Amino acid sequence: MILEVVIGVIVGGIPLSASLLFASLGEMFGQRSGVFNLGTEGIMMLSAFVGFYLVYLFGSPVLGIVAAMAVGGLMGLLMALVSVTFKAEQGISGIGLYMFGWGVSGTLFRVYVGGVTNIDGIGRIAVPVLKDIPVLGPILFNQNPLVYLAFLLVPVSSYVLFKTPWGLKVRAVGTTPQAADTLGVNVQRIRYQCVTLGGVMSGLAGAYLSIGQAQMFADNLTAGRGFIAVALVYFGRWKPSGVMWGALLFSMAHALQRSIQVYGIEFPYEIAVATPYLMVILVLALTYKERNVGPLALGKPYNREFRG
Amino acid sequence: MEKSSADKYRELAVSTVIVLFSLMIALILGAFLFAVAGANPLRAYGVMLAQPLSGMFGLTEMMVRAAPLMLVGLGIAIAFRSGILNIGGEGQIMLGVVFGTAVGLALPNLPKPLLIAAVFLAAFVGGGLWGGIAGWMRAYLNVNEILSTVMLNYIAVQVYQYLLRGPMIDPNEVAYGTGVPQTALLSENARLIRYIQGFRLHSGLLIAIALAVVVFLFLWKTTVGYRMRAVGAEPKAATYAGMNVKHNLVLAMVLSGGFAGMAGAIEVMGVHHRAMESISAGYGFSGIVVALFGGLHPLGIVPSSMVFGLLIVGADMMQRAVDVPASIILAIQGLIIVAIVSSNLFLKNPKMRDKVFSLLGGRKIAERDPEGGRT
Numbered sequence A: 001m002i003l004e005v006v007i008g009v010i011v012g013g014i015p016l017s018a019s020l021l022f023a024s025l026g027e028m029f030g031q032r033s034g035v036f037n038l039g040t041e042g043i044m045m046l047s048a049f050v051g052f053y054l055v056y057l058f059g060s061p062v063l064g065i066v067a068a069m070a071v072g073g074l075m076g077l078l079m080a081l082v083s084v085t086f087k088a089e090q091g092i093s094g095i096g097l098y099m100f101g102w103g104v105s106g107t108l109f110r111v112y113v114g115g116v117t118n119i120d121g122i123g124r125i126a127v128p129v130l131k132d133i134p135v136l137g138p139i140l141f142n143q144n145p146l147v148y149l150a151f152l153l154v155p156v157s158s159y160v161l162f163k164t165p166w167g168l169k170v171r172a173v174g175t176t177p178q179a180a181d182t183l184g185v186n187v188q189r190i191r192y193q194c195v196t197l198g199g200v201m202s203g204l205a206g207a208y209l210s211i212g213q214a215q216m217f218a219d220n221l222t223a224g225r226g227f228i229a230v231a232l233v234y235f236g237r238w239k240p241s242g243v244m245w246g247a248l249l250f251s252m253a254h255a256l257q258r259s260i261q262v263y264g265i266e267f268p269y270e271i272a273v274a275t276p277y278l279m280v281i282l283v284l285a286l287t288y289k290e291r292n293v294g295p296l297a298l299g300k301p302y303n304r305e306f307r308g
Numbered sequence B: 001m002e003k004s005s006a007d008k009y010r011e012l013a014v015s016t017v018i019v020l021f022s023l024m025i026a027l028i029l030g031a032f033l034f035a036v037a038g039a040n041p042l043r044a045y046g047v048m049l050a051q052p053l054s055g056m057f058g059l060t061e062m063m064v065r066a067a068p069l070m071l072v073g074l075g076i077a078i079a080f081r082s083g084i085l086n087i088g089g090e091g092q093i094m095l096g097v098v099f100g101t102a103v104g105l106a107l108p109n110l111p112k113p114l115l116i117a118a119v120f121l122a123a124f125v126g127g128g129l130w131g132g133i134a135g136w137m138r139a140y141l142n143v144n145e146i147l148s149t150v151m152l153n154y155i156a157v158q159v160y161q162y163l164l165r166g167p168m169i170d171p172n173e174v175a176y177g178t179g180v181p182q183t184a185l186l187s188e189n190a191r192l193i194r195y196i197q198g199f200r201l202h203s204g205l206l207i208a209i210a211l212a213v214v215v216f217l218f219l220w221k222t223t224v225g226y227r228m229r230a231v232g233a234e235p236k237a238a239t240y241a242g243m244n245v246k247h248n249l250v251l252a253m254v255l256s257g258g259f260a261g262m263a264g265a266i267e268v269m270g271v272h273h274r275a276m277e278s279i280s281a282g283y284g285f286s287g288i289v290v291a292l293f294g295g296l297h298p299l300g301i302v303p304s305s306m307v308f309g310l311l312i313v314g315a316d317m318m319q320r321a322v323d324v325p326a327s328i329i330l331a332i333q334g335l336i337i338v339a340i341v342s343s344n345l346f347l348k349n350p351k352m353r354d355k356v357f358s359l360l361g362g363r364k365i366a367e368r369d370p371e372g373g374r375t
Helices: A002-032 A040-058 A061-085 A090-112 A136-140 A145-163 A165-175 A177-182 A187-214 A225-235 A240-262 A269-286 A288-293 B005-036 B041-054 B056-081 B089-106 B112-141 B145-165 B171-175 B204-221 B223-233 B235-240 B245-272 B283-293 B298-322 B328-342 B344-348 B350-359
Strands: none
Touching: A002 A040, A002 A136, A002 A145, A002 A165, A002 A187, A002 A225, A002 A240, A040 A061, A040 A090, A040 A187, A040 A225, A061 A090, A061 A187, A061 B328, A090 B005, A090 B145, A090 B283, A090 B328, A145 A165, A145 A187, A145 A240, A165 A177, A165 A187, A177 A187, A187 A225, A225 A240, A225 A269, A225 B145, A240 A269, A269 A288, A269 B112, A269 B145, B005 B041, B005 B328, B005 B350, B041 B056, B041 B298, B056 B089, B056 B112, B056 B204, B056 B223, B056 B245, B056 B283, B056 B298, B089 B112, B089 B145, B089 B245, B089 B283, B112 B145, B112 B245, B204 B223, B204 B245, B204 B298, B223 B235, B223 B245, B235 B245, B245 B283, B283 B298, B283 B328, B298 B328, B328 B344
């Protein structure tokens, strides 16, 4: 039975990790440029609803995903406006964005849909040939196409961040904005780009949740995944590969919690549900010594008039 | 640096105008939301803002909501002033409810004033512990307090539901097999006084106002309070001055969580007389808006909690009148937060402040505070 559980956890965990991965990679770009976007949860919720609703209306998952990404991008742009141009406290403004996304998605869902309704979203697609590999094939190569995309984005993000001129600018702006500014990098523009990109990715994360994973929408569907995604950036030490391992770890913990319920192991249900959140706190607490590798200017609005 | 009273007056005038302006912008954006949700925004706002004021029920309910909002808001102001963001009000309220109800049920025959004080104290301890965890982790392990308080919210919900369904459930619910997740009713001695027959208005509001005065005196007239604000305003300078920053961060979060816990006690002793599911009604988050809208000042938070008590009661009435879910108020509060923190650009920049002041018809005052320092 142990082997069964282990395979079950891996099989269950990989699809769960995609939404975390999208959101977390997006947040990583924002934080690398120096902006801490706590609104991820709200962006995911609203875009999950928009994606769901378009599929519900028109039956087109592609349209749903595109619209969700557009909504995410707009909310990212709003966050950029608030935190870069208005230089607002980023933690609090993120919470404002969270409440906004939660309130709007919950309200519009009740007005336009009413109750829980299933939709035909995107199902799994098996990769020919590879899916026939024993044991690993069905686990790794019979997934939702968005899951493949999420894992593909890990090396892509790595490449963009560490091997392209733009990635260099992003890192420079997040570490020493004054120096970057002196060298002619437009700090504000790079930050706008990164936070908007983060919004688009959170939108994709939301769309994956409602269209791919759950194939439905419910109030508070994201249940803290947006916040966990932010924590994963810390856990992954601002590196795409670290973020990926974190996303896998947490989704497997989530899957383990589900299989505990499925196998009827005696364990209070509520404590099982609380486990992933508890894990986030523990992981943040245990990795505190490694925290000094983050972007130095994280959370600090850049003001040209006060060069320090 | 001591400021002259003219400066103080100028700052107060400017920040009041800016905060009201932010509220207006948020309400205008909210009007679009109403339109998207299929309602006439003017009619919706009309019901929301005017109907609670036009009858005894609305007025008393507004004050019933204001009491917990005030306490949560005070706690959040203490934390924010000390340089730590407390987003965990929701979880701290629940822990306060658990601790307070447990004491209330355990000592049903204690004399009324003693029992009420004991429940408040227990709730303070419960909320304070929950907040203190996040404060301690921030101070000693450098864990971002926003993330930890948010996670503690999710954990608190589960702990709360576990306790209500299991160990703390009303024995009658088990005996009759109904199984509603709630505790037994508190004894008469653990209930706050209700003033008007047929309405829920209770003495919790007066207690909250008294505590607002206590917080004001604590933060501005005691050494400990001064240190906490100093640590919040300039942690480096405070360290050089020999203040223990870490110690103050923990203290701030314990107090902040404790106040949220007491808000839970007020709901239990004043409104429901037991612990039950969804007791908090989002006060943990609304408290953030209340605190910001009140300028993070106890004497601003008192009227501010009335404003948001009005909005929350009004949203319920609006839901019945124009058929838009009351959850829209959550979105509007989010917009208010975004608008207020964005306006900080104007509040912190002395040139901008002067400009706003002269627009108001006031004389420009020679620049005295080039850093635009926080008080």
